[in-house]
Amino acid sequence: MRILLWHVHGSWTTSFVQGRHDYLLPVTPDRGPDGLGRARTWDWPTSVREVPSEELASEPVDLVVLQRPHELELAARWLGRRPGEDVPAVYVEHNTPMGDVPDTRHPLADQRAIPIAHVTGFNDLMWDAGEARTVVIDHGIVDPGLRYTGELDHAAVVVNDPVRRGRSVGADLVPVLADAVPVDLFGMRVDQMPQQAGLTTYEDLPQEQMHSELARRRVYAHLSRWTSLGLSLLEAMHLGMPVVAMAATEAPRAVVPGTGELVTSPAALVEAVRRLVDDPERATETGRAARQHVLERYGLKRFLDDWDAVLEEAAR
Structure with missing residues (x-):
């Protein structure tokens, strides 16, 4: 199957494009949000091909994977075919609803042409999709392997754009934690965080390097209050890291x-992170259990099999 999708969420796309299909990614001259093309910091297979937006109309696309509401109009304009009418489509909902939760209406609510694939059961529960068809496909991770050493008695945090996203990603909790233990903050635009003693930022590392660096830290702290299940949390558990997470959304x-x-x-x-930082043996044992759990629940094969079933049904 030849699938058109936009490069929106790099970690999720990294898993999705490991499947058996051909994947077409729009690219624009400025490589802006609607035309990023292939990833620069992830390793994607050769089955992922960049296509200039102006050439998409001549591409034989079998199905469109939508991830943002405005992609409906983009696909219709660039392909010359309307998703859900002229070409099959699936809409992936990555995000928790905002606004009048739990009464927030989904942008594709009530229509029946395009199924909505939620990445967590929590999202499916909280979005009001009306009569639209929905399915839940839990995340799957490309296993980075057991790398944990925990040699640094630091807490690792991964978040992109913490200053702009603020409380939803727990940006305000970073300085609280850094007052108690050394905190190493990884991600895009983390250098915009106010600097303080105990906080070190690592800006936009390639995924392979970031995984190796995370695994050197004693514990992973997942600070998000109101986001979908962060893939960085699952990646840390795959690495064999013990984790402390806010008991919110899908965590x-x-x-x-x-x-x-x-x-x-x-x-x-602070207390939970300190306990693990101060007890390397317990941290190692907990991390091994974390890895075993996510290999079973969030493995790549299950993820791709689930997606194949949804794609095949949508393409009929």
Whole structure:
């Protein structure tokens, strides 16, 4: 199958394009948000091909994977075919709803032509999709391998654009944690965070390098209050890292007993991270359990098999 999709979420796309299909990614001269093309910091297979936006109309596309509402109009204009009418389509909902939760209406609510694929059960529960067809496809991760050493008694945090996204990603909790233990913050635009003692930022590392660096830290802290399940959390668990996460959205289904700790207050966050930082043996044991759990629940094969079933049904 020849699938058109936009490069929106690099980590999710990295897993999705490991499948058996051909993947077409629009590219624009400025490589802006609607035409990023191939990733620069992830390793993608040769089955992922960049296509200039002005050439898409001549491409034989079998199905469109949509991830943002305005891509409906983009696909219709660039392909000359309307998703859900002239070409099959699936809409991937990556995000938790904003606004009048739990009454937030999904942009594709009530239509029946395009199924909505939620990346977590929590998202499916909280979005009001009306009569639209929905399905949940849990995340799957390309296994980076067991790399954990925990040699640095630091907490690792990964978040993109923390200053702009603020409380939803727990940006305000970073300085609270850094007052108690050394914190190493990874991601895009993390250098915009106010500097303080105990906080070190690592800006936009290639994924392979970031995984190796994360694994040197004693514990992974997942600070998000209101986002979908962060793939960086699952990647850290795959690395064999023990985790401490805010008990919000989908995190309680990912961090099960024995794999880390779930907390609901800043004080509990600091205490849980300190316990693991101060006990390397416990941290190692917890991280091994975390890796075993995510290999079973968030493995790549299950993810791709689930997606193939949805794609095949949509293409009929």
